[in-house]
Every structure is written in C-alpha cells, then in structure tokens.
C-alpha cells in the first residue's frame with residue numbers, strides 16, 4: 001500500500017482546530033483510495049517562540065524537509081505582536097520555512113462556489129464565472145531584500161532631534177523571474193491559456209526586469225499562451241470590475257500578497273481560499289487566511305480553506321487527481337445542502353444550518 005509522510009504544522013490561534021479537520025479528511029481519502037498517510041507534528045510561529053524562543057526551530061525545518069508534504073494551518077496572534085525588530089515574530093516561521101524549502105511558487109486559486117455567490121460584496125453578474133489562479137513569487141522581492149533601521153545624521157528628525165531611517169529593498173534576479181514565469185505559463189496551458197503579468201514597470205527597475213524576462217520566456221518557449229501586462233494599481237481596480245476576464249495572474253511577492261487578499265474577497269470569504277507553495281522539493285499547503293485569534297478555541301472557525309488545501313496537496317504532491325476532485329465535490333455538496341460556518345452564513349441561512357468547525361469537517365467526511 002502506498003504511504004505518504006505528512007508534516008503537520010498547526011501553529012497558532014484557530015490553527016490546531018482547523019488542521020484536525022484537514023487530517024480527518026486526509027484519513028477518509030486514504031481509506032477510500034487505498035493510501036496511508038503518516039503524520040509528524042512540529043511547532044511553528046508563536047507557539048514555537050514560546051517553547052523554543054524562535055518561530056522556526058531547526059527541528060521543524062528538518063521535519064518538513066523529511067516529509068512528502070507539509071500541511072500548515074496558521075501563525076500569529078496579538079501576544080507576539082511587536083515592532084521591535086530584535087524580538088522574534090511568528091511570521092518569521094512562515095517566511096523561514098518558505099525560504100528553507102525554496103518554495104518559490106505560491107498558487108492561490110480563486111473560484112466561486114455557486115452556493116456562496118451571495119456572500120460576495122460584488123454584484124452577481126460581475127463575479128459570474130470567476131475562475132482565476134494567482135501565481136505569486138514567494139521567496140524573493142521586498143520580503144527577502146536587505147532591510148535596515150538606523151539613526152540618521154543628527155538633525156534629521158522632528159525639530160532637529162536625532163531621526164531614524166529605515167529601508168527595505170525590492171530585488172529580483174533574472175533566474176527568480178524565469179522560474180516563476182515558467183510556472184505561470186505551464187499553469188495557463190492547463191487552464192484557459194492566458195497569463196496576466198502584474199508589475200509596476202512605469203516606476204520600479206525590478207519591475208522593468210520582471211517585464212523583460214517574462215516576455216523573453218514567453219516569446220522563446222510559450223508563444224501559444226496569450227500574455228498581457230498590467231500595472232499593479234490598475235490591476236487592483238480591474239480585479240473587482242472584470243474579475244472573470246482573468247485566468248492566470250503572475251506577480252512578485254508583495255504585489256501578490258496584496259492582490260490575493262483582494263481576489264479572495266471576490267468570493268466573499270477569505271475562509272474559503274486555499275494555497276499551495278511549491279519548489280523543487282517538499283511542498284507546503286495552507287489556507288490563505290490567518291490565525292483568527294479572536295475566535296480561537298471556540299470551535300466556530302471555518303475549516304474549509306484548510307480542507308481545500310488538502311485537495312491541493314492531493315493534486316500537486318501526490319498526483320491523486322480523482323481523490324482531489326472528490327474532496328472538492330464533497331465541499332461543494334455540503335455547501336449546496338446549505339451547511340455554513342458563521343463566517344459564510346448570511347441572513348438567509350437558517351440558524352440550524354450553522355455548524356461549528358468539527359461538524360463541518362464531519363459533513364465533508366460523510367459526503368466523501
């Protein structure tokens with residue numbers, strides 16, 4: 001029997017609650033499709049800071065590398081919020097593991113579940129047919145460039161006081177753009193064959209390099225794929241005026257961070273959006289939402305983005321397409337039957353159809 005090792009990283013806040021539902025779904029998929037999943041668990045984020053003094057202990061990175069895939073829930077919380085750069089932050093765990101596993105491609109699919117179309121703040125005719133894939137570069141750009149904070153020359157501050165200065169650097173190397181471009185064009189060939197590349201080439205040098213490399217790869221190896229360039233500010237606007245026109249969107253790390261939250265909200269809830277982070281080795285799967293500390297421990301968090309991350313894991317790490325389709329179909333049927341967690345319930349949802357985290361996971365498993 002085929003067996004896969006999965007490293008679980010529950011993290012903080014609602015993390016442990018939602019990852020348990022992901023595991024439940026994996027186990028159900030395993031028994032249905034004749035595969036066993038073995039789990040190891042490791043600490044990341046705030047809970048790792050509390051236990052080890054660092055958001056990404058060496059042992060966690062090792063456990064992740066040794067696994068066939070990593071399932072992460074969420075990190076962060078007010079307890080560890082600080083602007084003091086000397087202090088550890090939970091997000092360093094996430095950034096560290098992305099860099100440590102060289103997960104340079106982040107896929108964030110945005111699709112409308114018909115049953116939830118009224119949850120969007122956009123008009124139904126605007127979101128009709130939305131099906132896009134955000135391809136975000138994940139290990140470069142301003143997230144990983146040189147940064148510093150220091151005291152400037154005397155008198156630079158307010159009223160002649162010593163002033164501070166800080167900078168972050170957005171840097172891209174040609175090979176980093178080359179490899180993410182190829183991922184985007186490959187993804188497009190399996191979809192509607194269109195790539196929209198998002199940059200700020202009218203201002204930023206790194207964007208001018210981005211645009212040149214994207215076009216060079218396109219002309220040399222993917223001339224069959226339709227390619228358009230769009231400036232990031234214009235993109236933010238187009239994304240909510242004509243979201244259904246986009247197929248694959250490819251962009252640098254920070255633009256992708258911002259635009260993927262915006263794109264997620266087209267569907268009405270960030271609680272539904274999964275993501276896959278891929279490199280050349282072990283891949284990582286996580287919901288796009290955060291650790292929701294305000295509702296942690298109350299059993300009401302929406303586990304569906306976590307469960308849909310499991311779907312992506314089956315697809316991309318284990319090539320279990322049929323199983324992945326099953327998970328998606330189960331989520332769809334549970335939603336079609338009217339079941340909702342609080343975040344996706346609307347005024348029309350009867351109270352007795354609102355369920356908690358565990359019940360939602362059970363419903364998906366039952367449907368499987």
Ligand code: IPM
Pocket residue numbers: 091094095257288
């Ligand atoms: C995301 C998150 C992270 C990011 C944070 C938590 C560091 O917002 O995955 O989109 O900025 O990449």
Ligand code: MG
Pocket residue numbers: 257258261
């Ligand atoms: Mg983000």
